[in-house]
Amino acid sequence: xxxxxxxxxxxxxxxxxxxxxxxxxxxxxxxxxxxxxxxxxxxxxxxxxxxxxxxxxxxxxxxxxxxxxxxxxxxxxxxxxxxxxxxxxxxxxxxxxxxxxxxxxxxxxxxxxxxxxxxxxxxxxxxxxxxxxxxxxxxxxxxxxxxxxxxxxxxxxxxxxxxxxxxxxxxxxxxxxxxxxxxxxxxxxxxxxxxxxxxxxxxxxxxxxxxxxxxxxxxxxxxxxxxxxxxxxxxxxxxxxxxxxxxxxxxxxxxxxxxxxxxxxxxxxxxxxxxxxxxxxxxxxxxxxxxxxxxxxxxxxxxxxxxxxxxxxxxxxxxxxxxxxxxxxxxxxxxxxxxxxxxxxxxxxxxxxxxxxxxxxxxxxxxxxxxxxxxxxxxxxxxxxxxxxxxxxxxxxxxxxxxxxxxxxxxxxxxxxxxxxxxxxxxxxxxxxxxxxxxxxxxxxxxxxxxxxxxxxxxxxxxxxxxxxxxxxxxxxxxxxxxxxxxxxxxxxxxxxxxxxxxxxxxxxxxxxxxxxxxxxxxxxxxxxxxxxxxxxxxxxxxxxxxxxxxxxxxxxxxxxxxxxxxxxxxxxxxxxxxxxxxxxxxxxxxxxxxxxxxxxxxxxxxxxxxxxxxxxxxxxxxxxxxxxxxxxxxxxxxxxxxxxxxxxxxxxxxxxxxxxxxxxxxxxxxxxxxxxxxxxxxxxxxxxxxxxxxxxxxxxxxxxxxxxxxxxxxxxxxxxxxxxxxxxxxxxxxxxxxxxxxxxxxxxxxxxxxxxxxxxxxxxxxxxxxxxxxxxxxxxxxxxxxxxxxxxxxxxxxxxxxxxxxxxxxxxxxxxxxxx
Amino acid sequence: xxxxxxxxxxxxxxxxxxxxxxxxxxxxxxxxxxxxxxxxxxxxxxxxxxxxxxxxxxxxxxxxxxxxxxxxxxxxxxxxxxxxxxxxxxxxxxxxxxxxxxxxxxxxxxxxxxxxxxxxxxxxxxxxxxxxxxxx
Numbered sequence: 001x002x003x004x005x006x007x008x009x010x011x012x013x014x015x016x017x018x019x020x021x022x023x024x025x026x027x028x029x030x031x032x033x034x035x036x037x038x039x040x041x042x043x044x045x046x047x048x049x050x051x052x053x054x055x056x057x058x059x060x061x062x063x064x065x066x067x068x069x070x071x072x073x074x075x076x077x078x079x080x081x082x083x084x085x086x087x088x089x090x091x092x093x094x095x096x097x098x099x100x101x102x103x104x105x106x107x108x109x110x111x112x113x114x115x116x117x118x119x120x121x122x123x124x125x126x127x128x129x130x131x132x133x134x135x136x137x138x139x140x141x142x143x144x145x146x147x148x149x150x151x152x153x154x155x156x157x158x159x160x161x162x163x164x165x166x167x168x169x170x171x172x173x174x175x176x177x178x179x180x181x182x183x184x185x186x187x188x189x190x191x192x193x194x195x196x197x198x199x200x201x202x203x204x205x206x207x208x209x210x211x212x213x214x215x216x217x218x219x220x221x222x223x224x225x226x227x228x229x230x231x232x233x234x235x236x237x238x239x240x241x242x243x244x245x246x247x248x249x250x251x252x253x254x255x256x257x258x259x260x261x262x263x264x265x266x267x268x269x270x271x272x273x274x275x276x277x278x279x280x281x282x283x284x285x286x287x288x289x290x291x292x293x294x295x296x297x298x299x300x301x302x303x304x305x306x307x308x309x310x311x312x313x314x315x316x317x318x319x320x321x322x323x324x325x326x327x328x329x330x331x332x333x334x335x336x337x338x339x340x341x342x343x344x345x346x347x348x349x350x351x352x353x354x355x356x357x358x359x360x361x362x363x364x365x366x367x368x369x370x371x372x373x374x375x376x377x378x379x380x381x382x383x384x385x386x387x388x389x390x391x392x393x394x395x396x397x398x399x400x401x402x403x404x405x406x407x408x409x410x411x412x413x414x415x416x417x418x419x420x421x422x423x424x425x426x427x428x429x430x431x432x433x434x435x436x437x438x439x440x441x442x443x444x445x446x447x448x449x450x451x452x453x454x455x456x457x458x459x460x461x462x463x464x465x466x467x468x469x470x471x472x473x474x475x476x477x478x479x480x481x482x483x484x485x486x487x488x489x490x491x492x493x494x495x496x497x498x499x500x501x502x503x504x505x506x507x508x509x510x511x512x513x514x515x516x517x518x519x520x521x522x523x524x525x526x527x528x529x530x531x532x533x534x535x536x537x538x539x540x541x542x543x544x545x546x547x548x549x550x551x552x553x554x555x556x557x558x559x560x561x562x563x564x565x566x567x568x569x570x571x572x573x574x575x576x577x578x579x580x581x582x583x584x585x586x587x588x589x590x591x592x593x594x595x596x597x598x599x600x601x602x603x604x605x606x607x608x609x610x611x612x613x614x615x616x617x618x619x620x621x622x623x624x625x626x627x628x629x630x631x632x633x634x635x636x637x638x639x640x641x642x643x644x645x646x647x648x649x650x651x652x653x654x655x656x657x658x659x660x661x662x663x664x665x666x667x668x669x670x671x672x673x674x675x676x677x678x679x680x681x682x683x684x685x686x687x688x689x690x691x692x693x694x695x696x697x698x699x700x701x702x703x704x705x706x707x708x709x710x711x712x713x714x715x716x717x718x719x720x721x722x723x724x725x726x727x728x729x730x731x732x733x734x735x736x737x738x739x740x741x742x743x744x745x746x747x748x749x750x751x752x753x754x755x756x757x758x759x760x761x762x763x764x765x766x767x768x769x770x771x772x773x774x775x776x777x778x779x780x781x782x783x784x785x786x787x788x789x790x791x792x793x794x795x796x797x798x799x800x801x802x803x804x805x806x807x808x809x810x811x812x813x814x815x816x817x818x819x820x821x
Numbered sequence: 822x823x824x825x826x827x828x829x830x831x832x833x834x835x836x837x838x839x840x841x842x843x844x845x846x847x848x849x850x851x852x853x854x855x856x857x858x859x860x861x862x863x864x865x866x867x868x869x870x871x872x873x874x875x876x877x878x879x880x881x882x883x884x885x886x887x888x889x890x891x892x893x894x895x896x897x898x899x900x901x902x903x904x905x906x907x908x909x910x911x912x913x914x915x916x917x918x919x920x921x922x923x924x925x926x927x928x929x930x931x932x933x934x935x936x937x938x939x940x941x942x943x944x945x946x947x948x949x950x951x952x953x954x955x956x957x
Contacts, residue, residue: 049926080861373823381824388832396839403847415848418919418930427839563905565883643905644879784883784905 005168007182008080016069016164020149023062023113027306030055034136038227049132049766053124056139059146060117065147066110070163074101079185080240082170083163084109089190099200100191105324105339106163109148111205115212116142123216130236133223134216137355141215144348148341161339171337193617193625203251207278210248211316214285217241218313218352221306225359230368234296237309239814241289246807253800260639262627267535268796271424273328276401277319283394285312287387294380294387301384302368303360306469308391310356315398317352321345327404377452379445386438393431400424425535426553429489432528436492439521440466440499462502466495477791478537490532497525513614516813520806523799530795541575541638563643568751568781569725581753581783582611590615593642593783597631598765614642614785644784672755672773679767688772690752691724695768702734713738718758718768722749733758733770746773753780848919853898856922862930865918867892869910877906888925890916900927907932 030052070083074097079085087107088100102108120138127134151162167185168176175181217237224233255275262266269275286713288308295305322328325342374381400423403416417423441459444450470491474480479490500521507515542564566572566581573579578598585592592613599608612629628641678686686693695718702717709715714737722729731747735758746757753775760769846935849855851863869875886902888910900918913934920929 280932376824385828388828389835390840392832392835395836396843399843403843413850414844415850415864416845417846418848418864423842427842451844563883565879644877644883646879782879784879 004179005080005182006180008166009076009078009246010080012069012072012078013081013164013166013487016066016073017151017162019065019069020146020151020162020164023059023066024146024150025141025148026055026059026062027139031136031139031143034132034139038132038136052132052135052139056117056120056124056135056679059139060121063117063146064108064114066163067114070107070110071101071165074593077188079188080167080182081163082167085167085185085188087189087191089188091187092191092196095198095201096191098197099195099204102204103191103195104163105341106149106161108204109145109209110163111208112212113149115205115209116145116215118281119213119216127236130220130223130233133227134219137219137222138215141352144351147708148344158340159344161341172563173230174327190392193607194262194627196617197258197262197627199254199261203254203258206247206254208482210244210251211281211320213240213247214313215242215282217244217285217288221309222355224632225363228363228366230302230363230366231295234292234305235814235818238292238296239818240813241285241292241309242807242811242814245282245289246804246811248278248285249807250800250804252278252282253797255798258407262631267538267790268793269531269535273401274323276397277322279352280319280394280397280401281312281315283390283397284308284315287394288312289391290383290390294383298374298378298380299368299370300374300380302370304384304387306367307356307360308387310360314349314352314356314585315394317345317349321349321542322401322405326585343611375449377445377450377455379442379447379450382438382442382445384459386435386442389431389434389438389519393435394427396427396431397424412540426483426485429483429485429532433492434486436489436496436525439524440492440495443499443503443518452589462499463495466491466498469498470494473533475684477533479533480513482536484514486532486536490529493525493528493532497522497529500525513813516806516809516811518806520803521800523803523806525799526795526802527799530792530797530799534790534793534796538788538790539575541577541789542640542785565787566783566785569727571598573602574787579785579787581781581785584781585613590617591645595640595783597638597783607669612638612640614640616645632794636789638787638788638789640785642783643786646782671775673776675757676772676774677759678770678772679762680770681765681767686772688754689774690754691722693723693756693770693772694721694722695719695770698768699732702732707736707738710739712740716758716761718770720756720770722752722754724752724754726753731756735759735761735768751781770772822824852892852894853896853922853927854894856927860921862919862921865890865892865920865927866915867918868915869913870897871911875906875910879905883954887926890918898927899925902929903930907934910934 033048033055035054037046037052040048073077073081074084074088075094075720077084077088077090083104083106087103088097092100102111105332116138118310120135120142122129123134123138148160149162150160151165152159168181168373175184178184215238220240221239224230224237241346252275255278256268259270285308286754288305289309291301291305291308294301322340325345327342374384400417400420403414406412407414444455444458444462470487473494474487475488479486480744500518501520503514504522507513540562542562562574564574566579571578576599578600580596580598581593582596583594585594592615595612595614597608597610597612598606601607610631612631614626614629616626628639630640631638662788676688680686680695682695682697684695686695697719699717699719700715702715707715715734716736717732717734720731720733722731729749729751733747733756734745736743736745742760744757744759746755748755755773755775757771757773758768759771762769834854848861849863851865853865856863856865867890870889870891875886875888877886883905884903886904886906888900890900891897900920915934917933918927918929919931919933920927922928
């Protein structure tokens with residue numbers, strides 16, 4: 001029986017699904033056509049190539065079509081579609097609709113196919129004689145990735161996961177038997193509050209452009225081996241490789257900026273498997289490009305260069321397997337769960353691994369090899385060694401991150417290290433030391449042969465200078481208190497910066513060609529310096545005891561109590577600041593806590609005052625999610641986040657009580673200590689725990705709405721001035737006699753947890769009875785907060801920007817060389 | 822010996838060192854019983870005993886949180902965590918603790934919990950709309 005469902009918009013979904021199928025079909029067609037265009041012997045026959053291009057163009061159009069349909073669905077909140085329901089909601093502002101677009105796996109796969117299509121267009125336009133073989137590989141990758149979006153059942157197995165699946169198809173619930181089910185689905189799940197950050201609008205597209213562009217050096221390497229153009233592919237691969245490194249690197253750092261701004265683990269890098277998965281291919285491609293440059297300049301190391309280039313893309317796919325298959329499960333906080341694509345993702349990795357191995361084995365005899373050994377004092381030799389160490393650092397990341405994979409493969413049950421951050425830090429600092437040292441002194445070597453005396457003199461001078469500088473930096477920042485390996489890494493990084501600064505200075509004198517690499521190296525060195533200081537010497541300032549606290553991962557953590565309790569308006573001294581929780585502001589769905597920081601000099605004069613607003617979102621589906629707020633100084637950051645606040649309880653209580661206290665006085669009374677009854681005359685002062693109250697006057701016509709007053713009825717308001725913790729409040733509880741009965745209207749001062757009632761008039765001695773209800777401490781508004789100081793973190797961000805500029809310069813330089821050749 | 826051979830040996834040596842250190846640094850999954858026998862930190866997988874009380878009172882000590890957990894062998898133990906109560910802890914389905922035994926209490930240095938969040942469970946929430954009576 002077919003039910004006709006009311007209110008569904010099926011057209012965009014059908015259209016979208018059509019585009020999904022079409023994009024897969026055309027990608028496959030294009031792959032096959034380009035394959036035959038490459039292998040056919042008659043070079044004048046362009047028909048295969050034309051077919052390949054047509055397939056590719058239609059593929060591009062369908063990929064854009066998928067994007068448009070999906071955007072239409074999310075933008076118009078069509079919750080009959082599972083994707084829209086799962087990832088967005090009506091309340092979401094427009095710019096976050098874009099982030100909800102790629103929150104799910106399907107959206108991010110689409111992003112990947114989109115960038116591959118864009119890059120494909122560049123290749124069709126630019127690659128000329130390389131077009132056929134290179135596009136065969138690119139379109140093979142496009143075919144495999146589009147298949148992830150299919151969501152079609154083949155031989156009883158669902159292949160891929162379509163973003164256009166309907167909610168009633170995705171979920172089983174009795175409600176879907178009703179034709180009018182849609183009117184009960186009021187809102188979608190919404191976007192994870194942690195992803196509601198502007199970095200999440202641009203971080204995923206950048207990252208995926210990086211991943212997608214890594215196919216190009218791979219494709220060139222395959223084409224070179226396949227077409228026996230063994231040396232020609234290297235030059236374009238270097239250019240595209242540099243582009244991929246730059247974009248992927250930027251994407252990774254954007255992710256770390258996001259983590260720093262919106263996550264609570266308190267830092268910019270946490271060695272989470274998901275983070276590692278993105279760095280692994282990056283490191284290998286960096287090594288690959290360096291070895292490619294070695295080969296281009298000297299003819300050495302061909303096999304290593306090719307292998308690394310090919311393998312870097314296999315690692316991209318391996319990374320996507322790690323994060324998307326659900327295998328990381330217990331070890332990662334933010335990996336995706338399995339969408340039933342486990343073997344599909346494995347298949348993807350295996351295909352490209354087979355291509356890599358087959359080509360290298362097949363052509364092993366023909367690869368250009370140099371019999372002559374590299375000179376010890378030559379640039380190529382040390383670039384090669386440095387790249388080998390980059391590979392080793394990557395190996396360490398792969399081995400540790402993949403522990404769940406080893407468990408699955410060998411049926412073992414090994415748990416990840418208890419302190420993985422420390423393990424990664426120590427190892428990676430060691431590798432960083434070696435690599436940065438090499439990227440320093442290699443600058444003083446020349447390709448092929450170097451004059452050793454001069455080399456030793458310059459290297460020595462710069463080493464000595466860097467050692468002195470390192471000693472100073474390490475002493476000032478306190479890095480020396482950490483493990484020695486971090487000091488070594490600092491030395492390496494500083495040496496790298498100094499040595500490359502010399503190259504840069506020379507570059508301005510004429511050898512401008514070398515400026516790009518020098519700038520990129522300087523940026524990388526600064527990035528490391530910043531990371532080492534900021535992560536190594538960051539200190540929790542929300543701790544009442546003084547002194548530097550060892551940070552997790554760099555040294556053993558003691559039972560450090562990192563959270564402090566702030567009652568509203570009760571200042572607390574913390575890390576040189578007087579900190580006060582002064583209020584809240586709610587911009588749905590965020591609850592901002594205003595925390596005032598004040599600094600006083602010795603004379604007690606206020607020297608600095610600012611307000612930070614860390615926020616929490618009491619998300620009905622995800623619980624309380626907090627985001628930090630940070631005060632940026634030039635040389636350090638002060639980072640604050642709320643780790644606990646009673647706002648969730650408030651919500652529940654408000655729900656339970658219907659929000660109106662008059663209806664439930666018994667429930668309300670529970671929130672207060674037993675009442676204190678005071679008699680006072682006009683002008684009297686009443687003391688209470690947190691301050692005092694002055695009965696300053698009486699109001700004979702207080703404003704109480706909607707109560708008709710009879711002839712004999714009396715209404716009187718007591719004007720109270722309340723002073724607590726140096727702040728003034730006023731309140732006017734009202735006493736009323738109506739139809740011979742006494743009533744009163746209480747007033748609350750929530751900030752200080754006080755409720756006052758005007759309960760009686762005692763005409764004999766002209767006194768008035770005021771009843772005070774004070775909330776116990778635990779009922780008063782408070783936040784539990786953690787604050788961390790990150791010194792010199794700007795080096796990290798500045799280093800990143802400089803590195804990107806360096807890459808850009810290098811890309812321009814290599815492109816110029818391309819035109820010459 | 823050729824330089825490339827020396828380099829190869831160094832690379833292989835470091836690679837082996839990496840693998841061995843990974844293996845020796847890796848921890849084990851265990852139970853509370855295992856934790857009693859050892860001084861070193863280990864991972865324990867289990868679930869929260871929702872019958873017994875969770876204790877976290879920010880007004881008394883903002884850095885003390887305790888609860889009772891049953892490990893996968895069914896053994897129960899009191900767990901102490903120095904820090905704030907993780908959000909939505911009550912709703913957790915599975916907990917992975919990292920820590921060591923101190924006396925009768927298990928002191929956790931890290932808590933990883935799995936919640937029936939939107940990522941793992943698709944549940945349609947149905948709200949029946951009924952117009953609220955306008956009240957005074």
